Amino acid sequence: MEKLLVKEILSCQSPYKNVRVEGWVRTRRDSKTFSFIEINDGSCLKNLQIIIDVTLSDYTNINQLTTGSSVAVFGKLVESVGKGQKWELQADGIKLIGASDTSYPLQKKGHSQEFLRDIAHLRPRSNIFGCIFRLRNRLSYAVHNFFQERNFILVHTPIITASDCEGAGELFRVTTINGKLNGIEDNGIDYSKDFFARPTYLTVSGQLEAEIFASAFTKVYTFGPTFRAENSNTSRHASEFWMIEPEMAFCDLEGNMDMAESLVKYLVQDTLVNCDEDLQLFTRFIDKDLLKRLNFVLDKPFERITYSDAVNILKKSGQKFKFPVSYGSNLQSEHERFLTEKHFKRPVTVFNYPRAIKPFYMRLNENGKTVRAMDVLVPGIGEIVGGSQREERLDVLLDNFKTHHLDPKEYWWYLELRKYGTVPHSGFGLGFERMLMFLTGIPNIRDVIPFPRTPGSADF
RNA sequence: UGCCUGGUAGCUCAGCGGUAGAGCAGGUGGCUGUUAACCACUUUGUCGCAGGUUCGAAUCCUGCCCGGGCAGCCA
Structure with a gap:
């Protein structure tokens, strides 16, 4: 048998x-x-x-x-x-x-996503979540295939880190010190007595460590969990999420954008080929235009525009925005939406952002005003990829440390990469759950991650 | 964190000052190679919590808790 x-x-x-x-x-x-x-x-x-x-x-x-x-x-x-x-x-x-008695919550009829979210221990047995998590499995596999086929080396960057990356501050602290952290003040705490003999955090990005490995293996990628302690309450933010971060030596922003575009397209293609049954269900119950949209994304190249062109398009659009468009400030969600959903009606890569609104590690352009940053925006979700060419020149980088009020001593190893055989290099982060939202049409990030962690919520 | 919105049966929701309803699920019976089966009958409620207004509150007001949407932060 x-x-x-x-x-x-x-x-x-x-x-x-x-x-x-x-x-x-x-x-x-x-x-x-x-x-x-x-x-x-x-x-x-x-x-x-x-x-x-x-x-x-x-x-x-x-x-x-x-x-x-x-x-x-x-x-x-x-x-x-x-x-x-x-x-x-x-x-x-x-x-x-x-046996299962009559109190079993899953009925044969449809349930709301919110209700199923409350029973995250049973929702994998529903049709929709079965499809979501099978697709999630396949997508992980496809991510590895994409990079392995291109001779990228997978690197496991640390989950616990002592660097807070860009001084953002919104980090989860890792400590074994008990009791004294209830108050807001932590000035009295001697972190030299803590487990790692210094303040430590859950990682917000594996980028800096990936840069180390790219400086040895040329093409690397990470694929792991990432933690942000921001009090974000939106349908596309989670406190714990998975991110794919390729980092490539001898690669400029052009190559970076090419890679991001081909990764997104590869994942769409792979899903269309291997998850047809699941996509049909999503098209039927979640988003009627899903299949049409995914095929459309494959057919056309992504639109590629500079930040300043984006600002001009927005200004000339005649569209009324809640937040005014002005050169030098971040694009608001409504602006990104307009570009990708109304103006171009396809994924848009925006690049060359003003220096002031981007972090210290992005490469300064010759004009001294913009940096080689790029964001890939997709309809419905907004930013799905964020990346840049990294600043490889030691003197410029040191200058950035000053303007960002960062201590070079904390990043001595990062700076030494520029001292010993520095090389132009680039990378980006692709939000795995955001990619899943895009591929399934599921509108809430809490429903594409098995056990979502969000502010005030860490059940199961 | 701010703004908006919601919390009524196991689920989805109606009721929005006069004392609790529907569909589905569950139960009983019938019918049927059925397939989100069908037909008849039927059980189920601190109306989120606490206070207030009122002769009377699910309904109006206040506070709190929880969900959802949007914004910021970003992936």
Whole structure:
């Protein structure tokens, strides 16, 4: 007797005599002389229909085989007499493994995403979350494929870090000091006595460490969790999220933008090819235009404009914005939306931002006013990629430390990369969950991450 | 963190000053190679919490808690 997943069974080419399958009951329909049971084991969206005849000795417990209970079935795989499915399993035996009473929250009807979010321990068993997390799995795989095919080296950058990257301040502190942190003041705390003998934090980016490895392996990437302690309450921010950060030596901003564009396109293409079943469900229940949009993204090159061109387009648009457009300030969400959703109607890469609104490590342009930063904006989500060419000139970098009030001693190793064999290099961060939102049409980041962490919420 | 909005049955929601409703789920019976099955009957509530106004509050007011949207921060 061969034990198979539902996915394997449904892709069988011919009838099968002795097959065993395990899963959770999705629905049962009783007839006079037999019952239909549909089971799902998460291997695919579709359920396997099981036929249980009244004459079967196991039929006596049929009432216990309720929605949500786990079962093991063995029998014959035969072509279905009924419409709607090719195969069905004619049970020779069915065993209840774990019962599920009537309080099981997942019904056969649709549930709101908000309700399912509250039962994150059960929502993977729903159709929609099954699709989301299977797609998430495939997307991780595709990310690695993309980079491995291009000879990038995967580097595991640290989760615990002593550098706060750009002095942003919104970091989670890592400490073993107890009790004294309740007050706002931490001036009295002697961090030399703490576990790492200095203040430490959860990483907000693996970029600086990735730069180290790019300075040895030429092309590297990271793919790991990232933590931001900002009190952000939006549908596209989480306190813990996953980020993909390639870093490339001997690469300028052009090459960086090319890489970001081809990565995004590769991931769209891979999803279209490998997650068709899931995408159909999202198109049906979440976003009617999803498939159309994904195909559209593949067909056309991303629009590429400088920050100052973007500002001019916005100014000339005649569009009324809540926040005025002015050169020198950050583009607001509404501005980004206008560019990508209304003006260009496709992903837009904006590059060469004013120096003052970008961090210390971005490479200064010859004009002395702008830096080689770039953001990829996509319809519906906004910023999905943020990156730059890095400042490789030691003197310019030191100058940046001054204007950003950073202590060069804290970054001595970062500066030494510029001292010993410095090289033009570039990289970017792609928000994994934001990519998932784009690919699924799911509007809330909390629904594309298995157990979301957001301000005030860290259940499960 | 600010602004907006919501919290009524297990789920989705109606009721918006006169004392609790519908659909679905659950239960019972029937019917059927069914498939978000169908038909009939049927159980279920501190109306988020606390206070106030009122003869009377799910309904109006205040505070708090929780959800959602938007903005900022960004990926």
